[in-house]
Amino acid sequence: MSSDETPNVPTPRNSREAVREKAQQVHAQQSRARLMRRIIIGAVAIVAVGAIGTAVTLAVSAQVSKPRLTPSGMESDGVVVTDIGAVATSDQMPANPTPDPTEAGETATPTPKATSSEKVDIHVYVDYLSPDAGKFERANARQFAGWINEGAVTVSYHPVALLTASSNGTKYSLRSAAAAACVATHSPAQFYAFNHDLLDDQPQVGSDGLSDEELANLAGAVGVDNGKAVRSCIENGDFVSWAKEATTRALDGPLAGSNDLVLTAAPMIVANGEAYVGALDDPAEFSQFVLSVASDASRETPTPTPTPTGTATPTP
Numbered sequence: 001m002s003s004d005e006t007p008n009v010p011t012p013r014n015s016r017e018a019v020r021e022k023a024q025q026v027h028a029q030q031s032r033a034r035l036m037r038r039i040i041i042g043a044v045a046i047v048a049v050g051a052i053g054t055a056v057t058l059a060v061s062a063q064v065s066k067p068r069l070t071p072s073g074m075e076s077d078g079v080v081v082t083d084i085g086a087v088a089t090s091d092q093m094p095a096n097p098t099p100d101p102t103e104a105g106e107t108a109t110p111t112p113k114a115t116s117s118e119k120v121d122i123h124v125y126v127d128y129l130s131p132d133a134g135k136f137e138r139a140n141a142r143q144f145a146g147w148i149n150e151g152a153v154t155v156s157y158h159p160v161a162l163l164t165a166s167s168n169g170t171k172y173s174l175r176s177a178a179a180a181a182c183v184a185t186h187s188p189a190q191f192y193a194f195n196h197d198l199l200d201d202q203p204q205v206g207s208d209g210l211s212d213e214e215l216a217n218l219a220g221a222v223g224v225d226n227g228k229a230v231r232s233c234i235e236n237g238d239f240v241s242w243a244k245e246a247t248t249r250a251l252d253g254p255l256a257g258s259n260d261l262v263l264t265a266a267p268m269i270v271a272n273g274e275a276y277v278g279a280l281d282d283p284a285e286f287s288q289f290v291l292s293v294a295s296d297a298s299r300e301t302p303t304p305t306p307t308p309t310g311t312a313t314p315t316p
Helices: 012-065 131-150 172-186 188-200 212-221 227-235 240-252 283-298
Strands: 079-081 120-126 153-159 268-271
Touching: 079 188, 120 131, 120 283, 131 153, 131 188, 131 283, 153 172, 153 188, 153 240, 172 188, 172 212, 172 227, 172 240, 188 212, 212 227, 268 283
Parallel strands: 120 153
Antiparallel strands: 079 153, 120 268
């Protein structure tokens, strides 16, 4: 039995056309996908560029709108200490260590003697995070107080920031130097007390240090006169830029009171233009150094040399 029906099998030509059509569809879909990706990436890039531009504009505007402030009451980036009553009368001021006995059985306690016109000029460069700066302050605070009261010396403290990178990113050295400048500007009579407390009870190197709020609280604890202005100055970082620039000036030199010295460490103590290189925790050694530079200054006035007189020669 025969049949005229033929199986529904596509011819080779129809198969090729179907494959070609399918490939064209896939290619069109891929082209559309690539186009959409390009559009999306372009849009994201435009948004990102716009955001960066806006951020830069805001940052520049902030810098322009906020003037760079400079502390007042400072000479050569230092604070000349004239009022030490807040610390000198404190029961918490550490007593100077007792010097070792001399061969004669007496303790050597040299004290610089100077006329009112020839005081020993002492400059102390301090980083409030430096353990050595704290060591020197604790050893010599009472000695400094006595010399200042006697009018034998002038003492200037210069806040610097050499250990800014040593406080877990909080920049404590920089912020504390700026805080000291705030107290010097708005309440100079309490600067010495604030300076002493910062050095007497320091945070450890590698710690976060005190926050701006805690620095402002410490200033309030020493009895600053203008508490609101001091707090605002510290918490707003008014003198942070100044502290950075003052440190750069000290590193470049010359240091105040010297001809060619530059800042190499903190603390760095300069008396009558000479750098102290002795033990930081030995007040007797430091006192001897100050006495020696005071003697050098006094020798600037020459002492008359006696002239021998003629004598008659006896005649035999």
